[in-house]
Amino acid sequence: xxxxxKPHFLYLVEHKNKITNKIESELKLMTEVEASHLALTxxxxxxxxxxxxxxxxxxxxxxVLA
Numbered sequence: 001x002x003x004x005x006k007p008h009f010l011y012l013v014e015h016k017n018k019i020t021n022k023i024e025s026e027l028k029l030m031t032e033v034e035a036s037h038l039a040l041t042x043x044x045x046x047x048x049x050x051x052x053x054x055x056x057x058x059x060x061x062x063x064v065l066a
Contacts, residue, residue: 007057011035014045029058 009032014025027049030038039046050057 003061005059005061006031008060009035009048009050009057012047012049013038014047015042029060 008029011028011030012025013028014023016022017024028035032048035046035048038044049055
């Protein structure tokens with residue numbers, strides 16, 4: 001197994017609570033692909049806070065099958 005690093009960004013994710021119908025927000029550390037997938041499949045608003053604050057992404061280890 002080989003390890004590689006991928007850039008991870010801090011995202012603000014807003015979604016409607018299915019029980020209370022109130023809009024909730026949370027911070028998640030994800031790759032750009034994960035954030036795009038979440039926004040498209042779950043119909044959520046996803047905001048990249050790293051870009052808004054002009055911060056470099058976190059380079060985190062990700063296991064890759066070799």
